Amino acid sequence: MPSDVTPKIGPTPDSEKQDLKDRINKAVRTQKRPTVTVLSSLLSIEDDLGYIPEEAISIVAEYNDSTINEVWGVASFYPNFRFDPPSKNTVEVCWGPSCHLVGATEVIKSVLDELDLDGEGDTTDKIVTFKFNTCLGACPQAPVMSINHRMYGKVSAKQAQSHVSSLRESAKGVS
Numbered sequence: 814m815p816s817d818v819t820p821k822i823g824p825t826p827d828s829e830k831q832d833l834k835d836r837i838n839k840a841v842r843t844q845k846r847p848t849v850t851v852l853s854s855l856l857s858i859e860d861d862l863g864y865i866p867e868e869a870i871s872i873v874a875e876y877n878d879s880t881i882n883e884v885w886g887v888a889s890f891y892p893n894f895r896f897d898p899p900s901k902n903t904v905e906v907c908w909g910p911s912c913h914l915v916g917a918t919e920v921i922k923s924v925l926d927e928l929d930l931d932g933e934g935d936t937t938d939k940i941v942t943f944k945f946n947t948c949l950g951a952c953p954q955a956p957v958m959s960i961n962h963r964m965y966g967k968v969s970a971k972q973a974q975s976h977v978s979s980l981r982e983s984a985k986g987v988s
């Protein structure tokens with residue numbers, strides 16, 4: 814009887830890779846835009862996954878009848894694309910004109926202080942990715958922030974800090 818056979822629990826690295834490729838393919842093939850381009854394909858992947866995995870480059874190239882170099886050229890031209898997975902939570906604070914006028918600067922400062930960051934980026938524990946947004950589309954509710962795409966309007970610096978701090982608390986509680 815073989816003694817080195819251990820049952821496999823959970824996804825294997827191969828099946829995770831295949832799942833990732835499936836999601837990339839789906840994001841590329843189900844774009845609801847009138848004109849599909851390399852850029853629209855990359856945006857669709859970024860919307861779905863939160864980043865552009867390496868595997869996406871060849872898929873986008875093939876789908877758009879383009880070359881790998883051309884796709885890398887487009888992907889690297891836009892600073893908003895990221896190439897590694899984001900943290901567990903994404904926090905965005907609007908610094909557009911309406912929000913700026915009613916206290917976005919204080920909200921941003923309190924969130925950055927809480928996250929121990931100087932600007933956009935990931936916390937060292939990968940619990941939060943912080944981003945600026947130029948308009949979250951809810952100007953009458955300014956100042957506005959969003960956490961994992963859920964909007965919080967008329968937010969004070971103190972409330973913003975408390976929202977962010979609770980993300981870290983719950984992440985620590987789970988792990």
Ligand code: FES
Pocket residue numbers: 907908909910911912913947948949950951952955957
């Ligand atoms: S400017 Fe902040 S939501 Fe529009």
